[in-house]
Amino acid sequence: MKTQQKLDLYKLHKAEYAATRKPALVELQPATFLAISGQGAPGGERFTASIGALYGVAFTIKMTRKFAGGQDYSVCKLEGQWGSESAQDFAKLPRDQWLWKLLIRTPDFIGEEDLRQAVAVLLKRGKGKAVKSVRLETLAEGPCIQMLHVGPYDKECETIAVMKAFAEKQQLQFSGKHHEIYLSDPRRVAPERLKTILRQPVRQS
């Protein structure tokens, strides 16, 4: 029957997404994502095309499955990992050297075959070659410091400083890629009202 409950991964893993404006230590379980990587400034041509490709693939997989009567689920919000090739703090480097990976959390029952089919059908419709770069990935971030950032993206350093102090107090140090979960739509929401979850994997120092 088609009356199955729709799966919402953020609600299912509530503890992993319940960030407030106070830093907290959370334990992340391994999770599956659709992902696309690149280098350059956020908002650049490559970046924008990648967001389109990622969403296109995510919706195509979801709708194909739904059409076939499979378990329905919500397409999660956009997430991103940020870093640089050097060990240096990426935020201090010129933006064209930033490495990013855009992510959309996806149920574990989505496999390589679903991805292959979706990419093929999107290519056939001429929806841009970028879809070929979308991959399925598992992230196992383990212990992370997490905090809700409210405001423009370029003020994130203030929130990160709070997270860092919180980590140090507990003898933890940042280790692994800076991760963000975009709760707001930057196309229309005013910068001062943008909500973003910041996540930073940590390990014992």
Add this chain to the structure above:
Amino acid sequence: MRTITLHDYKLRMLRVLVHIQKHLDDPLALEELARLACFSPCHFHRVFKGMVGESVKEHIRRLRLERAASHLKLSAAPVTHIAFDAGYESHEGFTRSFRAAFGLSPSQFRRSKKRKTATAAPSGLHYGHGTAVREFKTTRPRDRSMKVKIEHREPIHVAFMRHVGPYGEVGATWDKFLPVLGKEGLLGGDSLFIGICHDDPEVTPPDKVRYDACVTVDESFQPAGDIGVQVIPGGEYAVTTHFGPYQKLGETYTELLGQWLPRSGHELRATPCFEVYLNDPQSTDPEDLVTDIYAPVQSEPGFTNLTSKPNSKGNSRK
């Protein structure tokens, strides 16, 4: 060419308001009222509500109740007759509405010393003005900073599925529509999700409201089954953004068409408004939903008799 002013809009609306006062007992079709004021019928209800501060239906209902109140005071007619004249089929229904408006039951009102037969109305219009309606108050914009930009759009090719039924249930049509497009690779990252509401849920019975769920496609798309193709006309559009739940979209439409528009120097074109959904309601809290509303406009007057006086001979029915 002169620009259209709020004064022009008010003159046109006055024709409608005078007509309603004179024909309170007639079935007043929305199309007919729209024609009187040279408004396109597909936008008229929203312009009316925005300018007058109540819907056509609410306006007529209120005037009829005010008339009933005055009959209660000035005549000895039985309450049941007065109820019937006010358009109510039952005494109970009339009593309920009357009490809501005047705080007293009809017979209490008749016995009371209360003389005022007018109820609160943002427009300041009341029963008894008849053809003497010369002026009314237009509702002031709630938020005077409503951001509207004029945008030129090329015609938009869309695949669509028609929903007929309560507006609140359009989600079920999207649920049917999107999987069909999705499995064909037609939901790329640049696809626009568009809604066109053809009827006013306040006027049209809920089971007859027509709504088109649309997704942009290229010209090669072939219609099949219950999926059709249409072209949303190009041209100038006034665009504003609605923040929050879809249930409140109507308020933003009313503000755009009934409050911003008459002060903007623009005229509506006779093609439907449409809305573009910018986020996914399945993963977004209703408060965080963002929707762009497009109203088709032109800056030249669409009609030549804008400034002529309300025509007392203009009533087509007797």
